[in-house]
Amino acid sequence: MLKGFTVPRSPLGTAALTPPPPWHYAGNVLAVEFWNDPDLSADILPRGVKLDSRCRGRSVALFADCQFTANSDEHLDPARYQCREFFVFLDATWQGSRIAWCPYAYADNDAAIMRGWVEGYPKKLGAVHQTRTFAATSAASAPLANKSRFAGCVSAHGQLLAEARVILRERADHLVGLLDRPVVARRYFPQLCAGVHHKAVVDELVRCTMNNLLIANLWVGEGELIFPETHGEELDMLGPIKVGRGFRFSFSCSISDCTILADLTV
Amino acid sequence: MLKGFTVPRSPLGTAALTPPPPWHYAGNVLAVEFWNDPDLSADILPRGVKLDSRCRGRSVALFADCQFTANSDEHLDPARYQCREFFVFLDATWQGSRIAWCPYAYADNDAAIMRGWVEGYPKKLGAVHQTRTFAATSAASAPLANKSRFAGCVSAHGQLLAEARVILRERADHLVGLLDRPVVARRYFPQLCAGVHHKAVVDELVRCTMNNLLIANLWVGEGELIFPETHGEELDMLGPIKVGRGFRFSFSCSISDCTILADLTV
Amino acid sequence: MLKGFTVPRSPLGTAALTPPPPWHYAGNVLAVEFWNDPDLSADILPRGVKLDSRCRGRSVALFADCQFTANSDEHLDPARYQCREFFVFLDATWQGSRIAWCPYAYADNDAAIMRGWVEGYPKKLGAVHQTRTFAATSAASAPLANKSRFAGCVSAHGQLLAEARVILRERADHLVGLLDRPVVARRYFPQLCAGVHHKAVVDELVRCTMNNLLIANLWVGEGELIFPETHGEELDMLGPIKVGRGFRFSFSCSISDCTILADLTV
């Protein structure tokens, strides 16, 4: 009789960390493509996932400033259902198909972290910020225009993990090299019983299904990106040896499904 | 040789809580007009300020989601120079002139709090959120359209202080009843020497000078507003006995001056 | 080759949200026993768990101010491994044995939330505070003495969820009515594949194993407790109809095991 898509399960089902799918997102994204050392980034892949041999080490760092809703006007509870997130995606392959692999992700909100784990994103708590644009022009508002600059940053537990800059150059119609391959992630839930701490009870490689992806106001330009050295994190091992284009756009999408590619517990 | 507009004064002047004016802001605003009990709200006014007899008790609750810059591209440091703020303004008069008086204000950022005190806004630390709109349409993005709903909230130290809802009805060209009277505030800095704790060293009534105010994408509709009862705050004493219109717009402005109306230390 | 007890799995295993067990905790606890309406609290129990018929509706609200370590001196990373938590425990039975059931829990730290989920505690992000005592006497330090008062509170997303007060009366040697029954919790991990959102992939009723429990400086007195009405939470439905004793003590314990009592997926 208890209800809720996640814990805590409760009589009405409204206490759960997140309502059930479909999950709808709208937001702004700042992203930078970069190349890490493939000798290091190959080590971050699970069994069966390989670096994409056509672009070994190519990756994307993505800052998202999001609003969420499910079926109950959750966007009218902005303290709970807005989130700012950071993702790294590696160009990879699964059984010969091009995919994007997500080794690290951070979000500033518990509901977003929970949804991440259910989708396979390994989210931790982080503070994520990005420069914004506003409808009223001002020195304080970065315009969507040639030479306009945007910055993004993420920190966790008081340490700066990544910092990005993008200079816009031109408007574009299509995202190329970003969000154009399916994301593969890993749903993972450990055991606590003595003797089996090393074996997860859930360890699934999944392909995320993103529906109704809309991109608006896409601008492409030059990127800058650093991953400072930190302790208690390993993001810096994926640090850029070369940085490429920068991107800034608005997006929306919906999520309510995934495909299980492999059961890694066996 | 020490530099800096505020503490901490330092060799380079970059450690100061806020750079010197001019201060440029861009942001989004959600606002609700309301009427409080004039028998109570008259008690929140300093010497010389009176409730506006033409609209006794009329007030505005305003949530602002802002980006700041001064002269050094501060908007490219989004972790430090974005801020979300909440203000209450009372329709009042000073020497017969219509003004807006600000009895309470909250912001989520130390630089914004410091600028507030320098301007005369009595800012405290609070968590402020409001529903957002994005360029990519989605159930998760509140559109700027008839019937679209937005929510705002502010809390401090884990207590909810105010909650607002606005239903948009129609686009408007001009703000009427909001930001159309000069704000009067109180610059106040106490003494700590024994025996004079009751006498401030700075106690100035000032008229804030807001330059280059731009309003964009203004929508007007119906508002809802509550100020829940709390401890350690007195905002709830100004709670609505009637609620009027709601507003949602983008804005920008600059601040670098104020006019001292009265020295209240004498 | 990837290492880590939880996500994110990484080459060195230091990026994981929490190191593997054994998990060691030390902290201070403020707790209040109370009775909720058994007609309501019976609805918060999963299949097979019943309210304890000898004390229907008896519950405990517990605020813990903790430091954590595993095997790598994690307590020397205080920004990451201190946590403040809030729990509710209901007196219940499982197959006739007395247990404590945890329907709701909050913590201020992502590592603590993750460990909670692995143990079966349905933790959400919350801000938790309690009055402290210090070795140097002061009006600012609550002493461990008759008539001394302590307060605790928890909020989430800007809403106050619970507030407690305890007046100490006398020192005690043994905890009676608190932490004297095994905790039963629910390990739960949902599916995201379309069509099976209502069926969890992990849904285990587990008995938590707490080793080496030490209690120090135990004081017992009178408690006060309220659960204010909130939205997006259901804690207030378990609100006190009667409040009993209050407790304040220091504790330590270790956790590295649990016993699976039932698989609720079948």
Next chain:
Amino acid sequence: MLKGFTVPRSPLGTAALTPPPPWHYAGNVLAVEFWNDPDLSADILPRGVKLDSRCRGRSVALFADCQFTANSDEHLDPARYQCREFFVFLDATWQGSRIAWCPYAYADNDAAIMRGWVEGYPKKLGAVHQTRTFAATSAASAPLANKSRFAGCVSAHGQLLAEARVILRERADHLVGLLDRPVVARRYFPQLCAGVHHKAVVDELVRCTMNNLLIANLWVGEGELIFPETHGEELDMLGPIKVGRGFRFSFSCSISDCTILADLTV
């Protein structure tokens, strides 16, 4: 008729950021003495303050984990009146007398920041943490004993500003080289009127009066300390060229007065 020691001034005086003095503090301190480059640290001093020629560049970095009360049991509002703070003190002289000069300070609470400004401490918002000791022994609790290790850290806006480690060696009866000279600080409040942004309206050099200082459980040992490079801060310019002893103790004190040494506006 408006009441309150600070803004916001209000009918009851309970909305003010901080109640009036006397202010009582109790807390735990972790501190490390260090030497910075006197050619650099001499530049952080205001007119009339000089580096102490007997110990040029000697300084202390101090992390305090505090509870506050005034006259209304503020310690029973732990969400509002606990604070964690970080200070740097330089050994200096004023008119030949030994003093400690505070160039930088951080606190995690708006009331603490406000009290700091009133006292002359140039506090900014920061997240401050230190390892704790608890009455129940555990691997998770650092004991007060030879070889026990404690860590402290402070970050602001997602950047790590300072990190300290202390290894305890022996219990001591008296603090020597720490809190044994009066603190001199600078009360400073800028003007906003156009044309006078460079001239503060309040700029006082003050000697802080600390009453009833109690030290308990004092341990002395070896310290480690780093100030990582950051942007938007200048603390790193005071970084250690040599590190000395470490300290860990509990303390309490009261503050209700200061002495104005000089008016720097003239």
